[in-house]
Amino acid sequence: MRFARIATPEGLTFAVIDGEGDDHANLTAKAIKGTPYTEPEYTGKEFPLADVRLLAPTLPSKxxxxxxxxxxxxxxxxxxxxxxxxxxxxxxxxxxxxxxxxxxxxxxxxxxxxxxxxxxxxxxxxxxxxxxxxxxxxxxxxxxxxxxxxxxxxxxxxxxxxxxxxxxxxxxxxxxxxxxxxxxxxxxxxxxxxxxxxxxxxxxxxxxxxxxxxxxxxxxxxxxxxxxxxxxxxxxxxxxxxxxxxxxxxxxxxxxxxxxxxxxxxxx
Amino acid sequence: MRFARIATPEGLTFAVIDGEGDDHANLTAKAIKGTPYTEPEYTGKEFPLADVRLLAPTLPSKxxxxxxxxxxxxxxxxxxxxxxxxxxxxxxxxxxxxxxxxxxxxxxxxxxxxxxxxxxxxxxxxxxxxxxxxxxxxxxxxxxxxxxxxxxxxxxxxxxxxxxxxxxxxxxxxxxxxxxxxxxxxxxxxxxxxxxxxxxxxxxxxxxxxxxxxxxxxxxxxxxxxxxxxxxxxxxxxxxxxxxxxxxxxxxxxxxxxxxxxxxxxxx
Known part of the structure; x- marks a missing residue:
């Protein structure tokens, strides 16, 4: 499974990346409620990856x-x-x-x-x-x-x-x-x-x-x-x-x- | 003003220390709602400092x-x-x-x-x-x-x-x-x-x-x-x-x- 953090028109969110390969045109970001450190709970919102901006996938304490x-x-x-x-x-x-x-x-x-x-x-x-x-x-x-x-x-x-x-x-x-x-x-x-x-x-x-x-x-x-x-x-x-x-x-x-x-x- | 972070029987909170000097017996911790980085908003809860435990007064990002x-x-x-x-x-x-x-x-x-x-x-x-x-x-x-x-x-x-x-x-x-x-x-x-x-x-x-x-x-x-x-x-x-x-x-x-x-x- 691939977890990303994305900037969408509706705000920042963690998301699961759906689809294979690296080509953003073939990938979808499915927003999740929490962080990548538990089983994902989907919000139901999805974004074509080409339409959102990828952020660093973690907010580290160190x-x-x-x-x-x-x-x-x-x-x-x-x-x-x-x-x-x-x-x-x-x-x-x-x-x-x-x-x-x-x-x-x-x-x-x-x-x-x-x-x-x-x-x-x-x-x-x-x-x-x-x-x-x-x-x-x-x-x-x-x-x-x-x-x-x-x-x-x-x-x-x-x-x-x-x-x-x-x-x-x-x-x-x-x-x-x-x-x-x-x-x-x-x-x-x-x-x-x-x-x-x-x-x-x-x-x-x-x-x-x-x-x-x-x-x-x-x-x-x-x-x-x-x-x-x-x-x-x-x-x-x-x-x-x-x-x-x-x-x-x-x-x-x-x-x-x-x-x-x-x-x-x-x-x- | 002196800001502390304290462990009380009711949980952890930031607080303003009331009183003069270093002797904990003469000091009171007045719990605040937020952090020390804005003007303090008091919750109304107060603790004699001798009855609570002082924690590190900040949770630094670095x-x-x-x-x-x-x-x-x-x-x-x-x-x-x-x-x-x-x-x-x-x-x-x-x-x-x-x-x-x-x-x-x-x-x-x-x-x-x-x-x-x-x-x-x-x-x-x-x-x-x-x-x-x-x-x-x-x-x-x-x-x-x-x-x-x-x-x-x-x-x-x-x-x-x-x-x-x-x-x-x-x-x-x-x-x-x-x-x-x-x-x-x-x-x-x-x-x-x-x-x-x-x-x-x-x-x-x-x-x-x-x-x-x-x-x-x-x-x-x-x-x-x-x-x-x-x-x-x-x-x-x-x-x-x-x-x-x-x-x-x-x-x-x-x-x-x-x-x-x-x-x-x-x-x-």
């Missing part, structure tokens, strides 16, 4: 991210091997979250802003001290995240909260896919296509089989410290291929089976 | 903190001068927030957990791109925060999110003092008293006049990147004197004119 979880990305950003720089945990603020199609807005003091296409897990129930083997029991589904990062600020600050926490620096969507058995989560292609000056090139072209910490390990690691709540987002790390974006570009992160998360880039 | 904002603390933690390690921004998750009197719970993998007594600002209205001179216009009031930090994890991880983000590692309170003209904010004593084996010693004994970035500068710095929302917490940095706590200890952070934030320490 966005917890695993950095340095792909060896090739560690090498390209830090010029050191992942052996010396193991995965680490950081937070992006909820105010950085934005939806599919919404602009990534770059302020003038961020001079090297890169995309990072990643697979994101959406938490389904309050949980603490989750064992690795039980990770699927607390996850509602998966979606795509772009962990937008200002490399200059990241290195200048030491801490990554500002470089990765600027408003609009966490595009999320297009929807939450709840069927974790629908695809091989440990073997999912992750791609990012950058359009610059009208030319589209595939910059990230990797696979979740390259992750250093797996999903279960990530859940056990985070929840040993922090309680996770429904709607919380876990960013599972970026593979190599990240590159700077400039105003006028469009960045599309693609994970086959989930969909495409595309955002234009603007000067703030 | 806790934004300025690290390395007191030169003497930079030296004691990093063994480097603040000139080489300027103030930096980090986030603590909302799930780390706990109230006055509630235990700080130390998990077994955190082996050097220190207190950091700090002055906290509570945001009063949604804001972005605040100019330093206007900072008071977006702040609802001040309170006390203990930015509990596991030094071992802080250095092992590089990023501070886990070391400072463990559940209960953000005691906050006892209340929000809204009268910013009541005291000299730029000249406020900040103290932390650690009770270990029944002996109480004052470990932090500093003053907000030692801050590197002032309040206005902090607001301008944060809101250049992030939208702040009502209830959000800004931790303004810890002075020197931080030290490890062990289960059985009690830590009391005191800022005269605001109050005392006291928490016992337990093994998780």
């Amino acid at each position: 966005v917890v991210a695993i950095g340095r979880n792909y060896a090739d990305h560690v090498q390209e950003v830090f010029q050191q091997s992942a052996e010396h720089l193991p995965p680490t945990l950081f937070l992006k603020p909820p105010t950085s979250v934005t939806g599919p199609g919404a602009p990534i807005r770059i302020p003038d003091f961020a001079t090297k802003v890169e995309f990072e296409g990643e697979l994101a897990l959406i938490v389904g129930k309050p949980c603490k001290n989750v064992k690795a083997a039980d990770w699927k029991s607390v996850i509602r589904g998966v979606t795509i995240v772009n962990d937008v990062s200002s490399r200059d600020l990241q290195f200048a600050d030491g801490q990554w909260a500002r470089a990765k926490g600027i408003d609009t620096f966490c595009p999320l969507g297009p929807w939450i896919e709840t069927d974790l058995e629908k695809f091989e989560l440990d073997n999912l292609p992750i791609k990012a296509h950058l359009t610059h000056d009208g030319v589209t090139e595939t910059k990230q072209d990797s696979n979740s089989d390259q992750m250093i910490m797996g999903f279960g390990e990530i859940l056990e690691f985070i929840t040993a410290s922090m309680t996770l709540l429904p709607g919380d987002v876990i960013c599972t790390g970026s593979p190599a291929g990240t590159e700077a974006m400039t105003p006028g570009d469009t960045i599309a992160v693609e994970i086959p089976g989930i969909g495409v998360l595309e955002n234009p880039v603007e000067q703030a | 806790v934004v903190a300025i690290g390395r904002n007191y030169a003497d603390h930079v030296q004691e933690v990093f063994q480097q001068s603040a000139e080489h390690l300027p103030p930096t921004l980090f986030l603590k998750p909302p799930t780390s927030v706990t109230g006055p009197g509630a235990p700080i719970r130390i998990p077994d993998f955190a082996t050097k957990v220190e207190f950091e007594g700090e002055l906290a600002l509570i945001v009063g209205k949604p804001c972005k791109n605040v100019k330093a001179a206007d900072w008071k216009s977006v702040i609802r009031g001040v309170t006390i925060v203990n930015d509990v930090s596991s030094r071992d994890l802080q250095f092992a991880d590089g990023q501070w999110a886990r070391a400072k983000g463990i559940d209960t590692f953000c005691p906050l309170g006892p209340w929000i003092e809204t009268d910013l003209e009541k005291f000299e904010l730029d000249n406020l004593p900040i103290k932390a008293h650690l009770t270990h084996d029944g002996v109480t010693e004052t470990k932090q004994d500093s003053n907000s006049d030692q801050m590197i970035m002032g309040f206005g500068e902090i607001l301008e710095f944060i809101t250049a990147s992030m939208t702040l929302l009502p209830g959000d917490v800004i931790c303004t940095g810890s002075p020197a004197g931080t030290e490890a706590m062990t289960p059985g200890d009690t830590i009391a952070v005191e800022i005269p004119g605001i109050g005392v934030l006291e928490n016992p320490v337990e093994q998780a």
Whole structure:
């Protein structure tokens, strides 16, 4: 099942996406009464997806991210091997979250802003001290995240909260896919296509089989410290291929089976 | 005016604290209908403060903190001068927030957990791109925060999110003092008293006049990147004197004119 959050002429609502594939022309959004974290109760209102605007599919209380979880990305950003720089945990603020199609807005003091296409897990129930083997029991589904990062600020600050926490620096969507058995989560292609000056090139072209910490390990690691709540987002790390974006570009992160998360880039 | 959040036999509510001084026996909590971010509308219910439990006085969407904002603390933690390690921004998750009197719970993998007594600002209205001179216009009031930090994890991880983000590692309170003209904010004593084996010693004994970035500068710095929302917490940095706590200890952070934030320490 696919859950989205949509802006309709009648207001904002969570919805179930009806239909197959990614083509919005073939999909219908069926509004639900509550959130994606319980069985859906339909309001009876339906909208052709082409007629509404997709928003970020969750309103998280926190966005917890695993950095340095792909060896090739560690090498390209830090010029050191992942052996010396193991995965680490950081937070992006909820105010950085934005939806599919919404602009990534770059302020003038961020001079090297890169995309990072990643697979994101959406938490389904309050949980603490989750064992690795039980990770699927607390996850509602998966979606795509772009962990937008200002490399200059990241290195200048030491801490990554500002470089990765600027408003609009966490595009999320297009929807939450709840069927974790629908695809091989440990073997999912992750791609990012950058359009610059009208030319589209595939910059990230990797696979979740390259992750250093797996999903279960990530859940056990985070929840040993922090309680996770429904709607919380876990960013599972970026593979190599990240590159700077400039105003006028469009960045599309693609994970086959989930969909495409595309955002234009603007000067703030 | 002082706003608190309290647990009563009838449920949880925000309240205005009536009476002078810190002695709970002389104070009354007058329940209000909404939140502290509008003029209080009283429900008519009143409770002697001694009969209710104080909770953290805000439910923040985010806790934004300025690290390395007191030169003497930079030296004691990093063994480097603040000139080489300027103030930096980090986030603590909302799930780390706990109230006055509630235990700080130390998990077994955190082996050097220190207190950091700090002055906290509570945001009063949604804001972005605040100019330093206007900072008071977006702040609802001040309170006390203990930015509990596991030094071992802080250095092992590089990023501070886990070391400072463990559940209960953000005691906050006892209340929000809204009268910013009541005291000299730029000249406020900040103290932390650690009770270990029944002996109480004052470990932090500093003053907000030692801050590197002032309040206005902090607001301008944060809101250049992030939208702040009502209830959000800004931790303004810890002075020197931080030290490890062990289960059985009690830590009391005191800022005269605001109050005392006291928490016992337990093994998780």
